Amino acid sequence: MSSPTPPPTPHPPERLSRCVAELLGCSRAQAEQYIEGGWVRVAGEVVETPQALVDAAQVALDADAPPVAMVQAAEPATMLLHKPAGVDFEACTSLVTPDTRADGDSSEVRMLQRHFAHLAPLMPLDTEASGLVVVSQDGRVARRLNEDGAKIEQEFLVEVRGATGPYTLGKLSRGLSYEGRALPPCKVSWQNEVRLRFAIKDVRPGQLRHMCAEVELDVVAIRRLRIGRIGLNKMPPGEWRYSPVGDRF
Structure with missing residues (x-):
């Protein structure tokens, strides 16, 4: 009577960036850009953290992933929100979620989970007022609107x-x-x-x-x-769209 086949030995967890570098035959820095750009899946789910410990056997590239030579570092995000009346200006960031992105967003910016961290509202608007509010994690945008806001x-x-x-x-x-x-x-x-x-x-x-x-x-x-040059356009209250990198106020 033959003995039962032992279960496969689980792979020890590895850093996702190392797995991707080996998978693509690229540098660790290129692998990190690939991961932070949302092009890598682990067990079918997008993971954007290069330091994540994963099973290498579960790592795969997104079906739409571009060639590694075309991937650039993920830019910080800036969103344009239609603040509803009655919402405090400082609470605007809580309205910017993946579910409230405007259907008519024509920016073509790829939405990443990292875009929703460390956001700050800029150019204050009264609580009872509605309309355009800039929400950003980009220090360049913050400096422009904080330092030159009075001139805009x-x-x-x-x-x-x-x-x-x-x-x-x-x-x-x-x-x-x-x-x-x-x-x-x-x-x-x-x-x-x-x-x-x-x-x-x-x-x-x-x-x-x-x-x-x-x-x-x-x-x-x-x-x-x-x-400045950026308009609210026809966006419903409570929704937002991306301001493409390079847009000037």
Whole structure:
């Protein structure tokens, strides 16, 4: 009577980067770029951590993986979010999840799990306002918007109620002050009978509501449409899209 066949000896776990380097015949650095780009699967699941300990027998490349020579280091991500009214600015990052990416995102950026870590909201927006908010993990974008934000024009649509006069637009566009500081001129126009369009720089919390109150208008709603060259476009509240690397505000 023959003895039963012993079970196969399990492979000792190895670093994923080493497995991929051996699989592709490439350097460890190239293997790490491949992994961080989301092109490697372990037991059928994408793993983006080069240091992960895995069974080499379960490592495989994604079916759509490009040649190793074409893979570059994963860039930090910047997202453009349509913040709903009532959401605190600092809580915006909690809305950016894989499930809330806009169907109409035409950026062609490959979504990675690493894109949802260490995000920071930029260019503050009042809690009661809705509209465009930049959320990024890219230090270059953060520096640009934090250091030069006061110089970047923003566009707002403000719904108001109240009686208007012949000098309403003139007063809004020049001559007002806020928190003890004279406000620089801005561009204001009527979109329709109840909506004002502001093109304005260096907007501080509560400023638009104060400006409207100064001309005896009550603010019903505020929506930010644009930051510099980047527009909100037709994106539903609570959804986001990628801002491609190289896009300038």
